[in-house]
Amino acid sequence: MEDNQSDAGKGTTMKSTIGNQLHLSLFGESHGAAVGVVIDGLAPGIPVHPEFIQHQMDLRKPKGKISTQRQEADQVRILSGVFEGMTTGTPICLMIENQSQQSRDYAKSKDLARPSHADYTANEKYRGYQDYRGGGHFSGRLTAPLVAAGALCLDLLKSKDILIGSHLCQVAGIEDDSFSADFKQLKEEISRMNETYFAVLNPKAQQKMQEAIEQARKQGDSVGGVVESVVLHLPAGVGEPFFHSIESTLSQLLFSVGAVKGVEFGDGFALARMTGSKANDPFRMENGRVVTSTNHNGGINGGISNGMPIRIKTAIKPTPSIYQPQQTINLATYENAELKIEGRHDPCIVHRARVVLDSMIAIGLVDLLIERYGLMWFAGDPK
Numbered sequence: 234m235e236d237n238q239s240d241a242g243k244g245t246t247m248k249s250t251i252g253n254q255l256h257l258s259l260f261g262e263s264h265g266a267a268v269g270v271v272i273d274g275l276a277p278g279i280p281v282h283p284e285f286i287q288h289q290m291d292l293r294k295p296k297g298k299i300s301t302q303r304q305e306a307d308q309v310r311i312l313s314g315v316f317e318g319m320t321t322g323t324p325i326c327l328m329i330e331n332q333s334q335q336s337r338d339y340a341k342s343k344d345l346a347r348p349s350h351a352d353y354t355a356n357e358k359y360r361g362y363q364d365y366r367g368g369g370h371f372s373g374r375l376t377a378p379l380v381a382a383g384a385l386c387l388d389l390l391k392s393k394d395i396l397i398g399s400h401l402c403q404v405a406g407i408e409d410d411s412f413s414a415d416f417k418q419l420k421e422e423i424s425r426m427n428e429t430y431f432a433v434l435n436p437k438a439q440q441k442m443q444e445a446i447e448q449a450r451k452q453g454d455s456v457g458g459v460v461e462s463v464v465l466h467l468p469a470g471v472g473e474p475f476f477h478s479i480e481s482t483l484s485q486l487l488f489s490v491g492a493v494k495g496v497e498f499g500d501g502f503a504l505a506r507m508t509g510s511k512a513n514d515p516f517r518m519e520n521g522r523v524v525t526s527t528n529h530n531g532g533i534n535g536g537i538s539n540g541m542p543i544r545i546k547t548a549i550k551p552t553p554s555i556y557q558p559q560q561t562i563n564l565a566t567y568e569n570a571e572l573k574i575e576g577r578h579d580p581c582i583v584h585r586a587r588v589v590l591d592s593m594i595a596i597g598l599v600d601l602l603i604e605r606y607g608l609m610w611f612a613g614d615p616k
Protein backbone atom coordinates (compact mmCIF):
# COMPACT_ATOMS: atom_id res chain seq x y z
CA MET A 234 0.00 0.00 0.00
CA GLU A 235 1.19 3.45 -0.81
CA ASP A 236 2.36 5.56 2.13
CA ASN A 237 0.73 8.96 1.57
CA GLN A 238 2.26 10.70 4.62
CA SER A 239 5.05 12.88 3.22
CA ASP A 240 6.92 12.98 6.53
CA ALA A 241 6.21 9.35 7.52
CA GLY A 242 9.06 7.76 9.43
CA LYS A 243 10.47 11.04 10.75
CA GLY A 244 8.91 10.69 14.20
CA THR A 245 10.21 8.30 16.81
CA THR A 246 8.36 4.99 17.23
CA MET A 247 9.61 4.45 20.80
CA LYS A 248 6.45 5.21 22.72
CA SER A 249 6.38 2.40 25.23
CA THR A 250 7.73 4.68 27.97
CA ILE A 251 5.67 6.68 30.48
CA GLY A 252 6.01 8.67 33.70
CA ASN A 253 7.00 12.05 35.02
CA GLN A 254 8.87 11.24 38.25
CA LEU A 255 8.67 7.45 38.00
CA HIS A 256 9.64 6.27 34.52
CA LEU A 257 8.44 2.97 33.12
CA SER A 258 9.65 1.34 29.88
CA LEU A 259 7.75 -1.69 28.68
CA PHE A 260 9.29 -4.27 26.34
CA GLY A 261 8.58 -7.61 24.73
CA GLU A 262 6.18 -9.47 22.47
CA SER A 263 3.61 -12.16 23.12
CA HIS A 264 5.64 -14.91 21.42
CA GLY A 265 9.14 -13.46 21.84
CA ALA A 266 11.65 -14.64 24.46
CA ALA A 267 10.27 -12.51 27.29
CA VAL A 268 8.23 -9.52 28.36
CA GLY A 269 9.41 -7.02 30.94
CA VAL A 270 9.65 -3.54 32.33
CA VAL A 271 12.39 -1.13 33.44
CA ILE A 272 11.37 1.13 36.36
CA ASP A 273 13.52 4.18 36.96
CA GLY A 274 12.91 6.67 39.78
CA LEU A 275 12.13 4.65 42.91
CA ALA A 276 13.92 5.69 46.08
CA PRO A 277 16.61 3.50 47.73
CA GLY A 278 15.83 1.38 50.76
CA ILE A 279 12.31 0.22 49.84
CA PRO A 280 11.70 -3.44 50.82
CA VAL A 281 10.80 -5.65 47.85
CA HIS A 282 8.56 -8.64 48.55
CA PRO A 283 8.79 -11.26 45.76
CA GLU A 284 5.92 -13.26 47.31
CA PHE A 285 3.59 -10.24 46.98
CA ILE A 286 4.69 -9.71 43.35
CA GLN A 287 3.86 -13.37 42.68
CA HIS A 288 0.50 -13.06 44.45
CA GLN A 289 -0.43 -10.21 42.09
CA MET A 290 0.84 -12.16 39.06
CA ASP A 291 -1.41 -15.06 40.08
CA LEU A 292 -4.46 -12.75 40.08
CA ARG A 293 -3.77 -11.94 36.39
CA LYS A 294 -3.17 -15.55 35.35
CA PRO A 295 -5.85 -17.28 33.27
CA LYS A 296 -7.76 -19.89 35.25
CA GLY A 297 -10.49 -22.36 34.26
CA LYS A 298 -12.73 -22.35 31.18
CA ILE A 299 -13.57 -18.64 31.48
CA SER A 300 -10.00 -17.68 30.45
CA THR A 301 -7.49 -18.44 27.70
CA GLN A 302 -5.94 -21.92 27.89
CA ARG A 303 -2.44 -20.42 27.48
CA GLN A 304 -0.71 -21.33 30.75
CA GLU A 305 2.41 -19.39 31.69
CA ALA A 306 4.41 -19.77 34.91
CA ASP A 307 4.69 -15.95 35.07
CA GLN A 308 7.73 -16.13 37.31
CA VAL A 309 9.16 -12.63 37.71
CA ARG A 310 12.96 -12.34 37.55
CA ILE A 311 14.47 -9.22 39.13
CA LEU A 312 17.49 -8.47 36.96
CA SER A 313 18.68 -5.21 38.52
CA GLY A 314 18.00 -2.45 41.03
CA VAL A 315 17.33 -4.69 44.04
CA PHE A 316 20.07 -5.81 46.44
CA GLU A 317 19.60 -7.79 49.66
CA GLY A 318 15.81 -7.40 49.36
CA MET A 319 15.84 -3.60 49.08
CA THR A 320 15.67 -1.17 46.15
CA THR A 321 19.06 0.40 45.43
CA GLY A 322 17.64 3.54 43.79
CA THR A 323 18.97 2.58 40.34
CA PRO A 324 16.79 1.19 37.48
CA ILE A 325 14.87 -1.95 38.34
CA CYS A 326 14.45 -4.45 35.50
CA LEU A 327 11.71 -7.06 35.90
CA MET A 328 11.58 -9.84 33.31
CA ILE A 329 9.08 -12.63 32.69
CA GLU A 330 9.98 -15.38 30.24
CA ASN A 331 7.43 -16.56 27.68
CA GLN A 332 7.21 -20.33 27.82
CA SER A 333 3.84 -21.32 26.34
CA GLN A 334 3.85 -19.89 22.80
CA GLN A 335 2.03 -21.74 20.00
CA SER A 336 3.04 -19.55 17.08
CA ARG A 337 1.80 -22.00 14.42
CA ASP A 338 -1.78 -21.00 15.38
CA TYR A 339 -1.05 -17.54 13.99
CA ALA A 340 1.02 -18.51 10.91
CA LYS A 341 -2.00 -19.62 8.83
CA SER A 342 -3.93 -16.39 9.29
CA LYS A 343 -0.94 -14.06 9.59
CA ASP A 344 -2.14 -11.74 6.82
CA LEU A 345 -5.76 -11.64 8.00
CA ALA A 346 -6.37 -8.65 10.27
CA ARG A 347 -8.43 -9.53 13.34
CA PRO A 348 -11.31 -7.03 13.52
CA SER A 349 -10.98 -4.70 16.54
CA HIS A 350 -7.47 -5.98 17.35
CA ALA A 351 -4.27 -4.08 16.47
CA ASP A 352 -3.20 -6.24 13.47
CA TYR A 353 -4.22 -3.74 10.76
CA THR A 354 -3.13 -0.58 12.62
CA ALA A 355 0.23 -2.11 13.66
CA ASN A 356 0.83 -3.17 10.06
CA GLU A 357 0.21 0.39 8.88
CA LYS A 358 2.49 1.88 11.53
CA TYR A 359 5.34 -0.62 11.42
CA ARG A 360 5.18 -1.32 7.66
CA GLY A 361 4.83 -5.07 8.01
CA TYR A 362 7.92 -5.52 10.24
CA GLN A 363 5.85 -6.03 13.43
CA ASP A 364 5.90 -9.40 15.19
CA TYR A 365 2.35 -10.55 14.38
CA ARG A 366 2.46 -13.71 16.50
CA GLY A 367 -0.14 -13.58 19.25
CA GLY A 368 -0.62 -9.82 18.74
CA GLY A 369 3.13 -9.17 19.30
CA HIS A 370 3.70 -5.98 21.33
CA PHE A 371 -0.09 -5.37 21.40
CA SER A 372 -0.89 -8.58 23.25
CA GLY A 373 -2.56 -8.70 26.69
CA ARG A 374 0.67 -10.56 27.62
CA LEU A 375 2.39 -7.15 27.93
CA THR A 376 0.21 -6.45 30.96
CA ALA A 377 2.12 -9.12 32.95
CA PRO A 378 5.17 -6.87 33.58
CA LEU A 379 2.82 -3.98 34.36
CA VAL A 380 1.35 -6.08 37.16
CA ALA A 381 4.86 -6.83 38.45
CA ALA A 382 5.74 -3.10 38.44
CA GLY A 383 2.35 -2.32 39.96
CA ALA A 384 3.01 -4.75 42.81
CA LEU A 385 6.07 -2.70 43.84
CA CYS A 386 3.94 0.46 43.82
CA LEU A 387 0.96 -1.11 45.63
CA ASP A 388 3.33 -2.34 48.34
CA LEU A 389 4.83 1.11 48.63
CA LEU A 390 1.40 2.77 48.92
CA LYS A 391 0.35 0.21 51.55
CA SER A 392 3.36 1.22 53.64
CA LYS A 393 1.71 4.69 53.77
CA ASP A 394 -1.73 3.14 54.45
CA ILE A 395 -3.00 4.09 50.97
CA LEU A 396 -5.16 1.19 49.77
CA ILE A 397 -6.40 0.33 46.27
CA GLY A 398 -9.08 -2.23 45.43
CA SER A 399 -11.43 -3.06 42.55
CA HIS A 400 -14.40 -5.25 41.76
CA LEU A 401 -16.17 -6.23 38.55
CA CYS A 402 -19.21 -4.00 38.83
CA GLN A 403 -20.68 -5.28 35.56
CA VAL A 404 -19.91 -8.24 33.26
CA ALA A 405 -22.06 -9.14 30.22
CA GLY A 406 -24.72 -6.74 31.51
CA ILE A 407 -24.92 -8.47 34.93
CA GLU A 408 -24.35 -6.03 37.79
CA ASP A 409 -22.56 -6.51 41.11
CA ASP A 410 -23.44 -4.66 44.35
CA SER A 411 -21.70 -1.28 44.84
CA PHE A 412 -18.72 -0.69 47.11
CA SER A 413 -19.86 0.47 50.56
CA ALA A 414 -19.89 4.20 51.41
CA ASP A 415 -18.90 3.29 54.99
CA PHE A 416 -15.09 3.57 55.31
CA LYS A 417 -14.68 0.63 57.69
CA GLN A 418 -16.73 -1.69 55.51
CA LEU A 419 -15.05 -0.36 52.35
CA LYS A 420 -11.65 -1.22 53.83
CA GLU A 421 -12.84 -4.77 54.52
CA GLU A 422 -14.24 -5.08 50.96
CA ILE A 423 -10.95 -3.86 49.45
CA SER A 424 -8.91 -6.44 51.34
CA ARG A 425 -11.42 -9.20 50.41
CA MET A 426 -11.30 -8.27 46.70
CA ASN A 427 -7.49 -8.18 46.79
CA GLU A 428 -7.51 -11.85 47.83
CA THR A 429 -10.18 -12.92 45.29
CA TYR A 430 -9.47 -14.15 41.74
CA PHE A 431 -12.91 -13.31 40.29
CA ALA A 432 -13.44 -10.09 42.24
CA VAL A 433 -17.20 -9.70 42.72
CA LEU A 434 -18.87 -8.59 45.98
CA ASN A 435 -22.18 -10.46 45.53
CA PRO A 436 -21.75 -14.27 45.15
CA LYS A 437 -25.01 -14.59 43.15
CA ALA A 438 -23.85 -11.97 40.64
CA GLN A 439 -20.49 -13.76 40.45
CA GLN A 440 -22.14 -17.02 39.48
CA LYS A 441 -24.34 -15.38 36.82
CA MET A 442 -21.34 -13.54 35.33
CA GLN A 443 -19.31 -16.74 35.12
CA GLU A 444 -22.23 -18.55 33.45
CA ALA A 445 -22.53 -15.73 30.89
CA ILE A 446 -18.80 -15.94 30.10
CA GLU A 447 -19.03 -19.72 29.75
CA GLN A 448 -22.01 -19.37 27.42
CA ALA A 449 -20.15 -16.82 25.27
CA ARG A 450 -17.18 -19.20 25.09
CA LYS A 451 -19.38 -22.07 23.90
CA GLN A 452 -20.81 -19.80 21.18
CA GLY A 453 -17.28 -18.79 20.06
CA ASP A 454 -18.08 -15.28 21.23
CA SER A 455 -16.82 -12.91 23.96
CA VAL A 456 -18.18 -10.42 26.54
CA GLY A 457 -16.97 -7.22 28.22
CA GLY A 458 -17.68 -5.33 31.42
CA VAL A 459 -16.83 -2.53 33.82
CA VAL A 460 -14.35 -2.48 36.73
CA GLU A 461 -14.94 -0.14 39.68
CA SER A 462 -11.82 0.89 41.59
CA VAL A 463 -11.39 2.85 44.82
CA VAL A 464 -8.38 4.43 46.50
CA LEU A 465 -8.69 4.85 50.25
CA HIS A 466 -6.65 7.17 52.53
CA LEU A 467 -5.00 9.21 49.76
CA PRO A 468 -4.17 12.49 51.58
CA ALA A 469 -5.76 15.73 50.38
CA GLY A 470 -3.53 17.87 48.15
CA VAL A 471 -2.08 15.23 45.78
CA GLY A 472 -2.18 15.94 42.02
CA GLU A 473 -1.05 18.83 39.87
CA PRO A 474 -3.13 21.38 37.95
CA PHE A 475 -3.95 20.72 34.29
CA PHE A 476 -1.66 18.16 32.67
CA HIS A 477 -0.66 16.10 35.71
CA SER A 478 -4.03 16.13 37.40
CA ILE A 479 -5.13 12.88 39.04
CA GLU A 480 -7.68 12.35 36.25
CA SER A 481 -5.28 13.06 33.36
CA THR A 482 -2.46 11.00 34.90
CA LEU A 483 -4.57 7.96 35.76
CA SER A 484 -6.68 7.98 32.61
CA GLN A 485 -3.58 7.99 30.39
CA LEU A 486 -2.30 4.92 32.24
CA LEU A 487 -5.68 3.18 32.22
CA PHE A 488 -6.31 3.87 28.52
CA SER A 489 -2.87 2.40 27.75
CA VAL A 490 -4.22 -1.05 28.65
CA GLY A 491 -5.56 -2.91 25.60
CA ALA A 492 -9.36 -3.27 25.46
CA VAL A 493 -10.02 -0.28 27.80
CA LYS A 494 -12.55 1.94 26.04
CA GLY A 495 -13.88 4.18 28.81
CA VAL A 496 -12.72 5.73 32.09
CA GLU A 497 -14.87 7.83 34.42
CA PHE A 498 -14.16 9.47 37.77
CA GLY A 499 -16.82 9.76 40.47
CA ASP A 500 -20.28 9.75 38.88
CA GLY A 501 -18.63 10.57 35.54
CA PHE A 502 -21.10 10.79 32.67
CA ALA A 503 -24.07 10.69 35.08
CA LEU A 504 -22.90 14.08 36.49
CA ALA A 505 -23.78 15.64 33.15
CA ARG A 506 -27.48 14.98 33.82
CA MET A 507 -27.46 16.31 37.42
CA THR A 508 -28.09 19.81 38.72
CA GLY A 509 -25.36 21.54 40.72
CA SER A 510 -27.40 21.18 43.90
CA LYS A 511 -27.32 17.37 43.51
CA ALA A 512 -23.82 17.04 42.05
CA ASN A 513 -21.93 19.18 44.59
CA ASP A 514 -20.36 17.36 47.53
CA PRO A 515 -20.93 19.52 50.66
CA PHE A 516 -17.90 19.90 52.97
CA ARG A 517 -18.16 19.39 56.73
CA MET A 518 -15.87 18.72 59.70
CA GLU A 519 -15.92 15.24 61.26
CA ASN A 520 -13.65 14.40 64.22
CA GLY A 521 -11.34 17.27 63.27
CA ARG A 522 -11.11 16.13 59.61
CA VAL A 523 -12.50 17.68 56.43
CA VAL A 524 -14.92 15.28 54.72
CA THR A 525 -17.69 15.60 52.13
CA SER A 526 -21.22 14.29 52.81
CA THR A 527 -21.46 12.76 49.32
CA ASN A 528 -18.73 11.77 46.86
CA HIS A 529 -20.16 12.39 43.38
CA ASN A 530 -16.83 13.91 42.29
CA GLY A 531 -14.85 10.82 43.25
CA GLY A 532 -12.50 12.48 45.74
CA ILE A 533 -10.98 14.88 43.16
CA ASN A 534 -11.48 18.66 42.87
CA GLY A 535 -9.39 20.63 40.37
CA GLY A 536 -7.37 17.53 39.56
CA ILE A 537 -6.23 17.33 43.21
CA SER A 538 -7.31 14.82 45.90
CA ASN A 539 -9.69 16.13 48.59
CA GLY A 540 -9.08 13.22 51.00
CA MET A 541 -12.26 11.31 50.17
CA PRO A 542 -11.99 7.91 48.39
CA ILE A 543 -10.99 8.20 44.72
CA ARG A 544 -13.66 6.42 42.63
CA ILE A 545 -12.92 5.23 39.09
CA LYS A 546 -14.88 3.11 36.60
CA THR A 547 -13.14 1.53 33.62
CA ALA A 548 -15.02 0.01 30.67
CA ILE A 549 -13.49 -3.04 28.99
CA LYS A 550 -14.71 -4.19 25.61
CA PRO A 551 -15.39 -7.82 24.64
CA THR A 552 -12.21 -9.71 23.63
CA PRO A 553 -11.64 -9.00 19.93
CA SER A 554 -10.42 -12.54 19.04
CA ILE A 555 -13.60 -14.60 18.73
CA TYR A 556 -14.01 -17.99 17.05
CA GLN A 557 -16.99 -17.15 14.82
CA PRO A 558 -16.19 -16.46 11.12
CA GLN A 559 -15.61 -12.74 10.54
CA GLN A 560 -15.24 -10.53 7.50
CA THR A 561 -11.86 -8.84 7.16
CA ILE A 562 -9.10 -7.91 4.72
CA ASN A 563 -5.90 -9.64 3.67
CA LEU A 564 -2.94 -7.38 4.55
CA ALA A 565 -0.72 -8.90 1.82
CA THR A 566 -3.19 -8.45 -1.05
CA TYR A 567 -5.62 -5.85 0.33
CA GLU A 568 -8.55 -8.04 -0.77
CA ASN A 569 -11.65 -8.93 1.19
CA ALA A 570 -11.31 -12.16 3.12
CA GLU A 571 -12.97 -14.34 5.74
CA LEU A 572 -11.19 -15.01 9.03
CA LYS A 573 -11.62 -18.08 11.23
CA ILE A 574 -9.41 -17.51 14.27
CA GLU A 575 -7.28 -20.19 15.87
CA GLY A 576 -5.08 -19.74 18.91
CA ARG A 577 -6.01 -19.43 22.58
CA HIS A 578 -8.03 -16.42 23.69
CA ASP A 579 -9.99 -15.14 26.67
CA PRO A 580 -13.79 -15.17 26.19
CA CYS A 581 -13.71 -12.33 28.76
CA ILE A 582 -10.81 -10.13 29.83
CA VAL A 583 -12.49 -8.19 32.63
CA HIS A 584 -11.61 -10.44 35.59
CA ARG A 585 -7.94 -10.64 34.54
CA ALA A 586 -7.71 -6.94 33.67
CA ARG A 587 -8.85 -5.92 37.17
CA VAL A 588 -5.39 -6.40 38.70
CA VAL A 589 -3.80 -4.64 35.72
CA LEU A 590 -6.00 -1.59 36.38
CA ASP A 591 -5.09 -1.61 40.10
CA SER A 592 -1.44 -1.68 39.02
CA MET A 593 -1.84 1.27 36.65
CA ILE A 594 -3.58 3.32 39.35
CA ALA A 595 -0.78 2.49 41.82
CA ILE A 596 1.94 3.46 39.32
CA GLY A 597 0.22 6.79 38.58
CA LEU A 598 -0.31 7.62 42.25
CA VAL A 599 3.31 6.86 43.19
CA ASP A 600 4.37 9.22 40.39
CA LEU A 601 2.09 11.97 41.76
CA LEU A 602 3.10 11.35 45.39
CA ILE A 603 6.79 11.70 44.48
CA GLU A 604 5.87 14.96 42.72
CA ARG A 605 4.06 16.13 45.88
CA TYR A 606 6.36 14.95 48.70
CA GLY A 607 9.65 14.23 46.91
CA LEU A 608 11.43 10.99 46.12
CA MET A 609 12.82 10.50 49.64
CA TRP A 610 9.31 10.42 51.20
CA PHE A 611 9.34 6.72 50.29
CA ALA A 612 13.04 6.04 51.04
CA GLY A 613 14.36 3.85 53.85
CA ASP A 614 16.60 5.31 56.60
CA PRO A 615 20.33 5.53 55.67
CA LYS A 616 22.24 2.33 56.57
Ligand SMILES: Cc1cc2nc3c(=O)[nH]c(=O)nc-3n(C[C@H](O)[C@H](O)[C@H](O)COP(=O)(O)O)c2cc1C
Pocket residue numbers: 301349350351368371372373374376490491492493550552553554577578579582585586589
Ligand atom coordinates in the same frame (compact mmCIF):
# COMPACT_ATOMS: atom_id res chain seq x y z
C1 LIG B 1 -5.25 -9.14 30.51
C2 LIG B 1 -5.63 -8.99 29.07
C3 LIG B 1 -5.77 -10.14 28.28
C4 LIG B 1 -6.13 -10.03 26.94
N1 LIG B 1 -6.28 -11.18 26.20
C5 LIG B 1 -6.69 -11.09 24.90
C6 LIG B 1 -6.91 -12.27 24.12
O1 LIG B 1 -6.76 -13.41 24.58
N2 LIG B 1 -7.30 -12.12 22.83
C7 LIG B 1 -7.52 -10.89 22.27
O2 LIG B 1 -7.90 -10.79 21.11
N3 LIG B 1 -7.34 -9.75 22.99
C8 LIG B 1 -6.92 -9.83 24.29
N4 LIG B 1 -6.74 -8.67 25.01
C9 LIG B 1 -7.11 -7.37 24.40
C10 LIG B 1 -6.14 -6.85 23.38
O3 LIG B 1 -4.86 -6.72 23.96
C11 LIG B 1 -6.63 -5.50 22.84
O4 LIG B 1 -7.97 -5.54 22.51
C12 LIG B 1 -5.83 -5.11 21.60
O5 LIG B 1 -4.52 -4.81 21.99
C13 LIG B 1 -6.42 -3.93 20.83
O6 LIG B 1 -6.42 -2.76 21.63
P1 LIG B 1 -7.77 -1.94 21.87
O7 LIG B 1 -8.80 -2.96 22.21
O8 LIG B 1 -7.45 -1.04 23.02
O9 LIG B 1 -8.09 -1.21 20.61
C14 LIG B 1 -6.34 -8.75 26.35
C15 LIG B 1 -6.18 -7.60 27.14
C16 LIG B 1 -5.84 -7.71 28.49
C17 LIG B 1 -5.71 -6.46 29.31
